[in-house]
Amino acid sequence: MKYMLLVCGDDAADASGMAPVEPWVEELGDREVRLHGHRIAQPAEAVTVRVRGGEVLRTDGPFAETKEYVAGFDILECDTLEEAVEAAAKHPVATIGAMEVRPFWPMEDEEDAESAIRRLDAELTEAVRERDLDRALACYAPHAEVFHLADGHERQGLDAHSKALRDLFASVTGPVTREVRDLRIQVDESIGFAHSLVRLTGTRTDGTPLDETLRVTTGYRDVGLKRLITHEHAVSLKGA
Structure with missing residues (x-):
């Protein structure tokens, strides 16, 4: 307690x-x-x-x-x-x-911090599967720091991440599967961190397969009554 x-x-x-x-x-x-x-x-x-x-x-x-x-x-x-x-x-x-x-005042009706992060990650997975850009971006705080190194290209900032997601969703013909492996979470009442491997798979519009694995470190913070992503660092693992 x-x-x-x-x-x-x-x-x-x-x-x-x-x-x-x-x-x-x-x-x-x-x-x-x-x-x-x-x-x-x-x-x-x-x-x-x-x-x-x-x-x-x-x-x-x-x-x-x-x-x-x-x-x-x-x-x-x-x-x-x-x-x-x-x-x-x-x-x-x-x-x-x-x-x-x-x-601390007991909060029996509120989900614990780790469950909140897992729920948010599941929401992001579903948004990616549906190729719903607005729903995916709603998982991030407005001023989130996002750094991705994928396909040899560096992307920084939420605007760049938004454009990359838009391009990704436009490049496939159907759902994008987001498989999260080895998810490890550390949390307290207001912040949290997660480390995982994220594999994205699908079919591109030219018929070739999308298959990319990222090593992702994510930071979370309570924003109002919601826990959102405030930091994300992802690096592509070729051949993983």
Whole structure:
């Protein structure tokens, strides 16, 4: 289960004797307990926003004036709350401030991150089979970075990829089979990466076969409520 660890500093505390945070980050990272995290700016740089009666009310500074403030956050993956508390207790800031540990809200109705990527890949496969350019491009974020080296020609950018797909679909007489092999996925809540071999087969308009295998590395990110392709790097494997 995932837990949000809010690292709360204390203006009144003497931090001169506090141990460095880096060993804690490194240890929990090596154990795959700490997924990611970051420091955040001081409360003086905060802006508090409220809307009352349709009017946006902006106040410089934190939501509440207090000597304790959130100085950073970490996301932990632990089997139990007790394990998360144990990890929080080892954080150096716990000796001068406080650590707030909260479990992520359960999302029983949402598919897990890996399933979302597999569903998106299946959608791309179906779009290619149907030679549906708009449907295929809908799998990509608007500003996706796409790099392909196929047939000895280098293509960069989503516009170039769109043109290449259009040319591919126009060059065949029927469906294009997209076979994905050795698909390996690594994900968290907002980003993911996949590595695979993708074989494209079909029949060209001149009667010759289309048969090309690509080694593909794909990056995904949550865009709004959808997970889309934001990076794609593909290299043709001749004779694969």
